[in-house]
Amino acid sequence: MGAFLIKRLLFSLVTLFAVLTLVFAVVRIVPGDPAQVILGDQADATAIAALRGRLGLDRPMLDQYFGFLAGAVKGDWGVSLVTGRPVIREIVDVLPWTLELTFVSMILGTAIGVPLGVWAAVNRNRMPDYVTRIASLIGLSFPPFVSAILLLIGFSLMLRWFPVISGNRSTPWMWFQSITLPALNLGLIMAAYITRVTRSAMLEVMQEDYVRTARAKGVPWPVIVWRHALRNALIPVVTVVGLYLGILIGNSVLTEIVFNRPGLGKLIIGALNQRDYMMLQGMMVIYTLIVVVVNVLTDLAYAFVDPRVKLS
């Protein structure tokens, strides 16, 4: 297992390095001069030159590249062009909000999706199967901001169960109120996905010989389903949960906007609207870091649910 993990960690480092290079390139292949774009068409040449100097755009490309890489490693991601604060501070300030939302949504999505998928698989081609399949297809069809808006209309505007703006969390009850709808929104969409994966994984596992053997031995049906079959069906599910995090983070951007919740999503949209290139660069680095860390965690979880991985 050690060798497996070392290999995966090395791959993650390569990924990180490659994406950092990509980020560097993307920010610089923008048509036009970033300094010009930031200051607008009216800006005079000296102001543009000054900003170019501040951004380090007048240095040789290779120099900029190594400076960027070194900075990324040291946590020096430049200074926001709008607020003047270090980019990393701005990000660290809102990061807990996004991480908390993603984490709760992930638990919700898995806790709803896995049992539903098992239920559908066990009742294959019967009513529960049809209902969960249609429901999960509907769930998959929702753009996350549409479902968020519908939840907002239903629960905040009509039923008035939750506040429209969910930023206050001074008491546990307020915290619960502020996170419920956003997490429900992300969790339900994720559950739709997880349900389908679990269902097909369970269908495959249920055809295995050892399931038949267990039945022949007289093992109670629930034990076969929930212990023997599910344990093996979870292997692909774990991979998918890990892969899904990329989608979840993307969806959280839209969810944060609809529920007006602080987080990386609102930060990146603000940076986009104000053309804060330094901030955008930092945001891409942090998103990459999150994805890489999650991939490593997924590998660990993989080794945990599938003992065979340890051998390779």
Added chain:
Amino acid sequence: MSTSIHDAPQLAPPRLRWLKTTIAAFNANKTSWLGLVIFFIVLLMAVFAPWLAPHDPVEQDVLSKLQAPFDNYYLGTDYYGRDIYSRLLYGARISLVIGVASTVIALVLGSVIGILAGWYGGRFDIIVMQTMDMLLAFPSLILGLILVAMLGPSMTNIIIAIALTSIPSFARIARAPTIAVKEREFIDAGRALGFSDVRLMGGHILPNIFPEILVMGSLWLANAIRTEASLAFIGLGVKPPTPTWGGMIREGFENILDSYWLVLAPSIAILIVVFGLNILGDGLRDAIDPKLKGER
């Protein structure tokens, strides 16, 4: 009676046979017909928008702003007094054009990359697919919105951004069957006949993996339409006053407290199209997936 060339007319001509397999694939899972019908209705509404729309989609009439649905206007009017139903019809055009164009670009480029990687294998395969995996790992919506923000929100740029984010998926889909098919005897036979790599890949691998790619295409079209709407909702859509569904939701969201139908109509429109494409692709995938064959 031995098989001879005279038996050939009993088989349908190649073109009809293709049609028959397609219909059989649709029949394998009847809901895919429903998906196709939904998609066609939306397509027709988009194409004939100028004839179907009762009003000009960008014409403002401030005196009749924010009217509720079913009164003078089918679906009411927005903050500028524009007819929501007409805007929906024209918005469908933007969604479909961006969706189809970006999906076709991603499908073609992704398939080429996937087939080349699968065909040549070795180090080339490893490097290409690791790159694709890396792109796949990055949240596609965020990649898309950064690209559009950098390039500027025009129709072409949105198409490019969405296409770029979906290329890796098509490459993955095309690669796996290529590896399986290239070991088959008919490829060896082609090689023995001296066919070039390009001819083998284009003429013999591609037709074999095409159904799978096409089915994924319908699912990714759904995804592309959803992404376009999301970008427009963030403010990175085709510029106003051109109606887009995501943009209509964005504008309506500002008046959500008193006129929630502004966001409801385009939301439902997106849902219907994406759901239609999803059941279409999902049903077809079940039909062509050899693992699932004979299950129904």
